[in-house]
Amino acid sequence: xxYYKIFKLFFLSSLxxxxxxxxxxxxxxxxxxxxxxxxxxxxxxKCNNIDVTGFKTYEALSLAIKDSLCGTLSKKYEESLxxxxxxxxxxxxxxxxKLLVSKKDKCQxxxxxxxxxxxxxSRIKYPNGEAYNFDGMKCMFKFxxxxxxxxxxxxxxxxxxxxxxxxREAYFVIGSDVYxxxxxxxxxxxxxxSATTFSLEHKGDKVYTFDEITENMVRSLGR
Amino acid sequence: xxxxxxxxxxxxxxxxxxxxxxxTIINSYPDIVITNQKALRDTTINEDEVYKVLSIKGVxxxxxxxxxxxxxxxGDEKFLILGRDEFETYxxxxxxxxxxxxxxxxxxxxxxxKSLQKSYYTEYFNFIKADGSIxxxxxxxxxxxxxxxxxxxxxxxxxxxxKEIFEYDDHEVTDLSVSVANKIExxxxxAKLKILFPSARVSVKDDLRxxxxxxxxxxxxxxxxxxxITFFTFFIIxxxxxxxxxxxxxxxxxILKALGWRVGDVLNTRFYEGAMISxxxxxxxxxxAFIYVYYFNAPYLKGIFxxxxxxxxxxxxxxxxxxxxxxxxxxxxxxIYIAATVIPSWRVATLEADEVxx
Numbered sequence: 001x002x003y004y005k006i007f008k009l010f011f012l013s014s015l016x017x018x019x020x021x022x023x024x025x026x027x028x029x030x031x032x033x034x035x036x037x038x039x040x041x042x043x044x045x046k047c048n049n050i051d052v053t054g055f056k057t058y059e060a061l062s063l064a065i066k067d068s069l070c071g072t073l074s075k076k077y078e079e080s081l082x083x084x085x086x087x088x089x090x091x092x093x094x095x096x097x098k099l100l101v102s103k104k105d106k107c108q109x110x111x112x113x114x115x116x117x118x119x120x121x122s123r124i125k126y127p128n129g130e131a132y133n134f135d136g137m138k139c140m141f142k143f144x145x146x147x148x149x150x151x152x153x154x155x156x157x158x159x160x161x162x163x164x165x166x167x168r169e170a171y172f173v174i175g176s177d178v179y180x181x182x183x184x185x186x187x188x189x190x191x192x193x194s195a196t197t198f199s200l201e202h203k204g205d206k207v208y209t210f211d212e213i214t215e216n217m218v219r220s221l222g223r
Numbered sequence: 224x225x226x227x228x229x230x231x232x233x234x235x236x237x238x239x240x241x242x243x244x245x246x247t248i249i250n251s252y253p254d255i256v257i258t259n260q261k262a263l264r265d266t267t268i269n270e271d272e273v274y275k276v277l278s279i280k281g282v283x284x285x286x287x288x289x290x291x292x293x294x295x296x297x298g299d300e301k302f303l304i305l306g307r308d309e310f311e312t313y314x315x316x317x318x319x320x321x322x323x324x325x326x327x328x329x330x331x332x333x334x335x336x337k338s339l340q341k342s343y344y345t346e347y348f349n350f351i352k353a354d355g356s357i358x359x360x361x362x363x364x365x366x367x368x369x370x371x372x373x374x375x376x377x378x379x380x381x382x383x384x385x386k387e388i389f390e391y392d393d394h395e396v397t398d399l400s401v402s403v404a405n406k407i408e409x410x411x412x413x414a415k416l417k418i419l420f421p422s423a424r425v426s427v428k429d430d431l432r433x434x435x436x437x438x439x440x441x442x443x444x445x446x447x448x449x450x451x452i453t454f455f456t457f458f459i460i461x462x463x464x465x466x467x468x469x470x471x472x473x474x475x476x477x478i479l480k481a482l483g484w485r486v487g488d489v490l491n492t493r494f495y496e497g498a499m500i501s502x503x504x505x506x507x508x509x510x511x512a513f514i515y516v517y518y519f520n521a522p523y524l525k526g527i528f529x530x531x532x533x534x535x536x537x538x539x540x541x542x543x544x545x546x547x548x549x550x551x552x553x554x555x556x557x558x559i560y561i562a563a564t565v566i567p568s569w570r571v572a573t574l575e576a577d578e579v580x581x
Contacts, residue, residue, distance in 0.1 A: 027278065029277055029278050029280075030274060030277050030278070033277045033282065033283060033284050033285070034273075034277060034284070034285070037284065037312055038310045038311065038312075041309075041310040041311075041312065042310050045309075045310070045323075077310060080310070119405055119406075119407070159405055159408075160280045160281045160404065160405060160408070161283060161404050161405075162404045162405055178407060193280075194280050197280050198280070201411070202411075
């Protein structure tokens with residue numbers, strides 16, 4: 001009986017300590033694909049001249065928005081807006097430039113015109129601003145293994161979302177049934193989960209990080 | 224000859240314009256649409272299914288859409304109603320326009336406004352629901368027309384108004400529209416969705432495009448009919464020429480031969496004559512077609528391609544010059560005409576001069 005009372009005490013206290021406005025548990029996919037775009041639209045439409053930088057906790061921000069900081073909104077919009085502001089606006093996420101090429105740009109290694117295959121463009125950048133574009137990851141790696149010195153950034157596009165990634169933090173799948181413009185390719189992904197999903201679905205051989213890739217691997221993919 | 228070329232050219236120009244217009248429209252469609260079905264008939268879907276779709280890698284966005292048709296009894300026409308959530312992003316740019324739609328209001332296209340005015344509705348309209356009760360929506364604004372091949376009787380309203388008119392439950396929506404960032408993955412994701420939603424119809428945009436391209440393709444549909452008719456007429460004319468020159472022309476050739484002209488000379492003259500005629504009529508024909516199609520907007524011919532003739536009277540045909548089309552017309556008309564004039568002359572000219580004059 002006594003232990004039961006203690007248990008009830010703990011149970012109730014834990015229940016009460018969960019704040020009503022604490023950070024909601026939502027999968028990252030849903031946040032990226034639905035909540036942030038919606039939050040961005042709401043922010044642009046309603047929070048034009050409002051300063052949202054002063055909030056120290058998510059709870060405080062969420063409370064303020066419910067108190068009509070950006071006007072009256074329905075519950076669904078309030079949550080999207082708070083999450084957007086907290087994660088995107090006030091968060092720090094490195095966003096790289098979109099890898100765009102003109103009609104005249106050719107791959108540094110194979111010489112192909114790249115504007116036909118915009119989703120395969122990769123880029124190596126140097127401190128003096130010089131940049132080389134490549135028609136896929138295979139060409140980029142071939143160049144990289146011969147010219148490792150002085151490179152600042154290596155950028156590739158995530159296969160699933162086409163967002164620009166830092167290649168050194170990306171995961172690559174070799175041996176899949178998805179061919180790039182130069183044939184067999186190393187396909188880049190933003191995280192291990194995407195890479196593994198892709199590898200399983202498209203009969204890839206293995207998932208590698210940037211550092212695990214060797215020159216022999218790239219050579220074995222053919223010309 | 225000129226008229227024939229003009230006719231052919233006009234049909235080619237119109238169909239090209241429509242193809243390009245259609246391509247523009249189809250780009251505003253989502254990559255994949257999931258429509259739930261019961262007994263293979265379209266039905267509604269729960270909007271929470273969207274989260275299942277969003278968890279698939281490769282899907283860049285998924286939206287639960289509310290849209291449908293409303294039959295307007297007095298005007299005997301169907302209105303297309305598109306519901307929208309103000310802060311969602313849709314693949315159709317019309318729905319993303321920034322103007323806020325007030326509660327119980329709607330945006331209507333010009334056709335709908337006209338139609339409603341005929342029935343004396345100027346500032347609002349009463350939608351009738353299944354149980355006979357009424358949902359009134361105020362006309363907030365009239366939309367400018369953006370493209371022509373789409374259904375032009377269009378109404379845009381908030382999702383909750385649309386749900387009320389269609390008598391959907393709170394979580395019911397018409398279908399799910401899915402966008403995929405990397406187009407290589409579309410077919411694969413469509414296959415995944417077919418497994419995830421076994422009782423739904425999963426339509427892929429590319430299939431639609433192929434289907435409509437086939438209609439405007441040179442090798443099928445309306446176009447083929449017109450093509451065959453003009454071609455046929457053309458060949459009748461040619462045949463007429465080939466099946467023998469009339470006596471006057473034969474005498475002319477005979478005289479020329481008697482005067483000492485060699486066979487080669489006669490053929491030469493005939494060749495230049497034929498070439499000039501066909502070239503001039505080709506150019507004239509193209510120019511005529513140009514003016515007819517682009518300047519006057521092809522008054523009667525358009526009706527063959529488009530359904531609702533009255534509504535589309537002011538369809539502005541996009542300026543679309545295709546080298547292939549011009550080349551096609553050229554090779555169809557000019558060499559054939561020349562051949563048709565030269566060959567019989569050659570036949571005649573090789574006979575003895577006196578035989579001909581007889």
